[in-house]
Amino acid sequence: MAELGIGIVGAAGRMGLALARAVAEAQGCAVAAASERPGHDAIGSDIGALAGLGDIGVAIGDDPGSLFAAAGAVLDFTAPKASAHHAKLAADSGTILVVGTTGLEAEEQAAIEAAAKSVAIVQAPNFSVGVNLAMALTEQIARLLDEDFDIEVVEMHHHHKVDAPSGTALGLGRAAARGRGVDLDGVAERGRDGITGARKRGAIGFASLRGGDVVGEHTVMFAGAGERIEITHKAGGREIFARGAVRAALWARDKPAGLYSMADVLGFNA
Numbered sequence: 001m002a003e004l005g006i007g008i009v010g011a012a013g014r015m016g017l018a019l020a021r022a023v024a025e026a027q028g029c030a031v032a033a034a035s036e037r038p039g040h041d042a043i044g045s046d047i048g049a050l051a052g053l054g055d056i057g058v059a060i061g062d063d064p065g066s067l068f069a070a071a072g073a074v075l076d077f078t079a080p081k082a083s084a085h086h087a088k089l090a091a092d093s094g095t096i097l098v099v100g101t102t103g104l105e106a107e108e109q110a111a112i113e114a115a116a117k118s119v120a121i122v123q124a125p126n127f128s129v130g131v132n133l134a135m136a137l138t139e140q141i142a143r144l145l146d147e148d149f150d151i152e153v154v155e156m157h158h159h160h161k162v163d164a165p166s167g168t169a170l171g172l173g174r175a176a177a178r179g180r181g182v183d184l185d186g187v188a189e190r191g192r193d194g195i196t197g198a199r200k201r202g203a204i205g206f207a208s209l210r211g212g213d214v215v216g217e218h219t220v221m222f223a224g225a226g227e228r229i230e231i232t233h234k235a236g237g238r239e240i241f242a243r244g245a246v247r248a249a250l251w252a253r254d255k256p257a258g259l260y261s262m263a264d265v266l267g268f269n270a
Ligand code: NAD
Pocket: 009, 010, 011, 012, 013, 014, 015, 016, 035, 036, 037, 038, 040, 077, 078, 079, 082, 099, 100, 101, 102, 103, 124, 125, 126, 127, 128, 167, 241
């Protein structure tokens, strides 16, 4: 197959730079274009140089329209509004889109789903193999246990993170809800504070810790009378997400329009 030209939006961000390194490491693809929000200091810089790879001849621009035209697939780990806009550009240009941005409002998520009617989009709250395995195990355990086991999802991230609970925590919560055959929105308990009353039977609770440079840690607890099962994932570096996103872009090359998950990419839904 011909080499896949990859566009990176939000190229100077923490994930943007990790994505540039992951594309450089992977076989069968190369960075074709990079962009940042207008006014960003990195505009005009070579993305390879910023990512510690040396110059690769791709300057960071500020026009996502021309980035989508120049790329076969675009990796988007930016911000919710930007990702909704990028989804429209992906649909208009027929470019594969991999979305890792978290914290999307319903309207922004609807824009992704609408775009996926005309192009292949892979969206995941977490692109690591380990977390996707943890999600599959969480769903299975939740299916086997009844509501005598209280489900709580605890996460910790670095102090720059702007949304809570993390997209991954919500993804783990959704997996638990699927296993139980319920809708997460109907049972989620988020942000407890003060006199909250006793825990509701069947609730799925979330707690978020923020501090230091923690890349991402998640635990799903199934707390019963006298025993507790915990599934924990600890991310050691952002490269696990970046590698997964590149794998998703390569996987999506021959896929029809649709909204795919990392579980689809990894074959966990087969
Ligand atoms: P970051 O703030 O370091 O980077 C985001 C970048 O996007 C910034 O450089 C910003 O300037 C840029 N940006 C914002 N609006 C833009 C626009 N309109 N056009 C182009 N660029 C724009 O943040 P980060 O830590 O890299 O995380 C980015 C997102 O990815 C967050 O939502 C985070 O939760 C998510 N994330 C997801 C995964 C996953 O596996 N799905 C893993 C890590 C982070």
